[in-house]
Amino acid sequence: MITIKNERELTVMRKACKITAAARALAGEMVRPGITTKQIDKAVHDFIVSQGAKPSFLHYSGYPASACISVNGTVIHGIPGSYALREGDIVSVDVGACYQGYHGDCAATFPCGKISAEAQKLIDVTKQSFFEGLRFATRGHRVSDISHAVQTHVESNGFSVVRAFVGHGVGERLHEEPEVPNFGAAGHGPRLLPGMTLAIEPMVNAGSYEVRILKDGWTTVTADGKLSAHYENTVLITDGEPEILTVTEGL
């Protein structure tokens, strides 16, 4: 079942999502050579808690941290630790916050110092593919219209979309129906209705779309070792233009 949020729920979700987006921004500002991923995770944790919210990822299915921090060839679910960022790294930060029972979920990939032109293009294409998908996040379109637009933008720029993980509905639970893949033909899946809240999250690889999960059960890396980027927002379907809920304005 796809939940439709009422105005009361949306008021709470807007707040949850603003906290989440601010945590992402805070993490992005911390990205610099020498800082450890664990230090960024601690700042994310402490910020979310300071806002009266809870880190959604902490202890979710046993996940041990508040943020996922995925460097270079790590696609998603990188566990923060003692690794110190280096000039030229690209750093995906994924965060979730739960406020008064509702979750926000968002991610972005940040450059550490000066990065290669190819890495910057990967970051830019990944972010733009979200916005290409967003054009179809309107009443009456179907879920895979979003998927198809994301895939088309990514592949026309010579990159590939990850198949093994997908976006999702979000609300009282971090992962709700429907699944929102970043690939596939248009015209399939549920029709979008006002009040649906979706986490649209392209994961884009510079090489092949194949991924591998490390023995820790979380860290997901590109099979070919090439770079990967991630961009995600929680989005509300409305009667008109979609509303990106994970924004920092007005916090």
Ligand code: MF3
């Ligand atoms: N944004 C990711 C997702 O939607 C993060 C989940 S990490 C986890 O799946 F630890 F919470 F699983």
Ligand code: CO
């Ligand atoms: Co998500």
